[in-house]
Amino acid sequence: MSTPQLITVLGATGSVGLSTLDVIARHPARYQVFALTGYTRLAELLALCVRHTPQFAVVPTTAAARQLQDDLRVAGLDTRVLVGEGGLCEVSAHPLVDTVLAAIVGAAGLRPTLAAVEAGKKVLLANKEALVMSGALFMQAVRRSGTVLLPLDSEHNAIFQCLPRDYESGLEKVGVRRILLTASGGPFRQTPLAELEHVSPDQACAHPNWSMGRKISVDSASMMNKGLELIEACWLFDTTPARIEVVIHPQSVIHSMVDYVDGSVLAQLGNPDMRTPIAHALAWPERIDSGVAPLDLFSIARLDFEAPDEVRFPCLRLARQAAEAGDSAPAVLNAANEVAVAAFLDKRIRYPEIASMIDEVLNLEPVVAVSELETVFEIDARARTLAEQWLDRNGR
Numbered sequence: 001m002s003t004p005q006l007i008t009v010l011g012a013t014g015s016v017g018l019s020t021l022d023v024i025a026r027h028p029a030r031y032q033v034f035a036l037t038g039y040t041r042l043a044e045l046l047a048l049c050v051r052h053t054p055q056f057a058v059v060p061t062t063a064a065a066r067q068l069q070d071d072l073r074v075a076g077l078d079t080r081v082l083v084g085e086g087g088l089c090e091v092s093a094h095p096l097v098d099t100v101l102a103a104i105v106g107a108a109g110l111r112p113t114l115a116a117v118e119a120g121k122k123v124l125l126a127n128k129e130a131l132v133m134s135g136a137l138f139m140q141a142v143r144r145s146g147t148v149l150l151p152l153d154s155e156h157n158a159i160f161q162c163l164p165r166d167y168e169s170g171l172e173k174v175g176v177r178r179i180l181l182t183a184s185g186g187p188f189r190q191t192p193l194a195e196l197e198h199v200s201p202d203q204a205c206a207h208p209n210w211s212m213g214r215k216i217s218v219d220s221a222s223m224m225n226k227g228l229e230l231i232e233a234c235w236l237f238d239t240t241p242a243r244i245e246v247v248i249h250p251q252s253v254i255h256s257m258v259d260y261v262d263g264s265v266l267a268q269l270g271n272p273d274m275r276t277p278i279a280h281a282l283a284w285p286e287r288i289d290s291g292v293a294p295l296d297l298f299s300i301a302r303l304d305f306e307a308p309d310e311v312r313f314p315c316l317r318l319a320r321q322a323a324e325a326g327d328s329a330p331a332v333l334n335a336a337n338e339v340a341v342a343a344f345l346d347k348r349i350r351y352p353e354i355a356s357m358i359d360e361v362l363n364l365e366p367v368v369a370v371s372e373l374e375t376v377f378e379i380d381a382r383a384r385t386l387a388e389q390w391l392d393r394n395g396r
């Protein structure tokens with residue numbers, strides 16, 4: 001048997017990180033954890049280190065590193081603790097690493113994920129915000145290094161599974177008419193519009209089908225998540241927003257579809273459990289057990305579909321506009337959304353104000369061409385400042 005692949009899990013303490021470690025632990029002969037990173041839940045990171053014995057762990061501050069290093073020593077482990085963004089990039093690009101799982105949430109994941117791409121690692125991408133912010137530069141880096149980039153986002157993983165191997169020659173060439181990007185519609189799909197003023201963060205995070213981190217849960221409630229995924233799909237599959245149709249499918253059993261010119265529509269189905277796309281991407285092109293229960297179609301009984309309502313979900317419209325504008329617009333959208341979601345989770349703004357804030361920031365920030373990563377971070381910082389100014393004027 002060949003030696004196990006060494007894996008860095010960026011964002012190991014999060015929802016996707018934990019699902020990944022669950023799949024990895026089922027296949028010790030195939031996969032070994034090389035590095036684990038965490039940000040706030042450091043006691044959990046320690047427990048994960050004890051369980052998976054990585055060579056490296058990464059935490060945000062020197063104080064946290066000292067504490068974790070002491071705790072690891074007491075636990076009898078020789079895991080080395082690194083600090084901050086430098087540490088994240090180091091464990092992403094380390095010569096011993098085969099695969100990097102990018103599961104940090106938000107803009108904080110961009111540099112470490114790019115470091116993995118530039119070092120030619122196999123990259124399994126959950127951190128959609130990184131791609132939304134810097135799509136053109138990110139995909140250039142993928143092509144330059146020749147790395148294998150596989151989507152973990154369940155929809156994109158489904159689309160990837162429904163495309164032929166040579167899809168990179170162009171979707172039109174392989175006969176694709178449209179991508180049908182499915183969405184559950186989240187917890188507020190049927191909430192009376194007048195009640196949306198009063199919904200709480202906990203209600204927004206109570207997703208009907210998926211268990212996820214709080215930021216992506218709010219994004220799913222507002223359907224900004226689908227908007228970010230639309231942009232993500234444009235980059236991953238080299239297509240335009242016009243070729244992507246969003247379809248609300250409340251059961252979350254079909255994870256997305258590809259519509260071909262001959263009228264065939266291919267779908268990928270499964271239980272809503274991230275371990276399926278994670279196992280698919282880890283083992284691709286092989287298949288491994290993920291621990292996910294087989295799909296029971298009889299208990300699901302029916303599959304429903306609806307068109308999304310852009311009055312109910314203005315964030316989806318804003319994201320589509322940003323996708324069509326291109327250049328810096330998606331980075332502005334993403335930054336304003338990150339500030340807005342954090343403010344909503346802190347109860348500084350009401351749920352409908354998420355969209356109002358993003359709309360205003362998009363209107364204030366001109367669309368400019370982006371040819372360097374530093375420009376992306378400048379745009380990101382400017383959009384965050386504009387969003388904070390909006391909060392100072394309108395927030396609590």
Ligand code: NAD
Binds near residue numbers: 010038129152
């Ligand atoms: P989460 O909040 O559960 O976990 C986030 C992880 O990122 C944690 O390990 C945290 O320690 C780390 N992190 C947070 N801020 C950081 C910072 N500033 N620097 C370094 N590390 C930081 O989130 P999640 O639900 O696991 O989602 C992670 C990513 O995967 C997001 O981009 C999300 O959109 C994407 N995604 C998640 C799911 C899902 O089912 N949860 C599905 C598809 C895509």
Ligand code: MG
Binds near residue numbers: 155
């Ligand atoms: Mg998704």
